[in-house]
Amino acid sequence: MKKYFALLPLLLAPLALPVAAQQYPARPIRLVVGFPAGGPTDIVARLIAPKMSEALGQQVIVDNRGGAGGMIATEQVAKAAPDGYTIIMGTIGGIAVAMSLNPNRGYDTLRDLAPITQSVTVTSILVTHPSVPAKTVKELLALARAKNGRLNYASSGNGTITHLAGELLKYMGKVDITHVPYKGGAPALTALVSGEVDMSYENSLIITPHIRSGKVRGIAVTGAKRSKLLPDLPTIAETLPGYSASGWYGLLAPAATPKAIIARLNAEAVRALRLPDVVDRLSSQGAEPVGSTPEEFTAFVRGEITKWAELVKAAKMRTD
Secondary structure, three states: OHHHHHHHHHHHHHHHHHHHHHHOOOOOEEEEEOOOOOOHHHHHHHHHHHHHHHHHOOOEEEEEOOOHHHHHHHHHHHOOOOOOOEEEEEEHHHHHHHHHHOOOOOOOHHHHEEEEEEEEEEEEEEEEOOOOOOOOHHHHHHHHHHHOOOOEEEEOOOOOHHHHHHHHHHHHHOOOOEEEEOOOHHHHHHHHHHOOOOEEEEEHHHHHHHHHHOOOEEEEEOOOOOOOOOOOOOEHHHOOOOOOOEEEEEEEEEOOOOHHHHHHHHHHHHHHHOOHHHHHHHHOOOEEEOOOOHHHHHHHHHHHHHHHHHHHHHOOOOOO
16 A cells, blocks of 8 residues: 555646646746847737736736847746746747857757747838938949948847848848847837948838838838838849848747646737737737747747758858
8 A cells, every 4th residue: 555655646746737737827927028128029028918917817027138139038038947937039030040140059949948939920121321322222232332341231139130131131132231230129220210320121110110200211121022011112032032031029938848838828828919909009010910839839940940040051140
């Protein structure tokens, strides 16, 4: 009889997971954003956080941890306790590109993080300061060749979609344009509007009002198709066939987070992303809600890691 009592904890262990999941969450959840407040990643996080809070019965608190194109925040979450109380709004840079661009990063996306859901996809727009004489991609490429490295572009950090978009244009257009990385989309935008830099590839979530006001000049869309917000803007691909660079955001947790908790977070995040007011807000700023399953997001991340590793190698990308 004693040996059966000794085995009891082992027999009951599988039951502990569902019970823990039913009690989750018992305290506030920290949603880490790897960029300063006011940038596009922050905008998406703060849009869905209160919606998730309502459904979960606990606050989802956005915590901005900027630096290194989102890698600092990604490493912090990868090493956090896998209990569902620390998650990240990951980006293409920290989640996918860092795997090939930054060999000294302190985490491995596929080993250390558990995808919850892809939140949104968003297109960037190639914009210039009004003082730059070029008004089309063709004219911009000609100007870049004439300046031979003296034209520069801002990015929201090494390995971000704005960095990728810039390097892809340089690679496909066979031009030299100097990369100037900032600590997020908001600082990069400030530098562009002030004339500190010549051009950038700004996220439609923050740049559209500035194009309409004339503070910056919209040149072209980085995605494969034209933007519904700015239908008169051509795509870069109309000048450089095959060009495509679109960003995305998604929720992830530390790798060992219980599957039941991942499922709960997925359900509430997807529900939030499908609420009419959230869809309208995102769509009005050029973003498209996704709301995938953990399995779908995992497969997507694997594909993105492979895709951008090819560009990093071909374009001989490096951190600046």
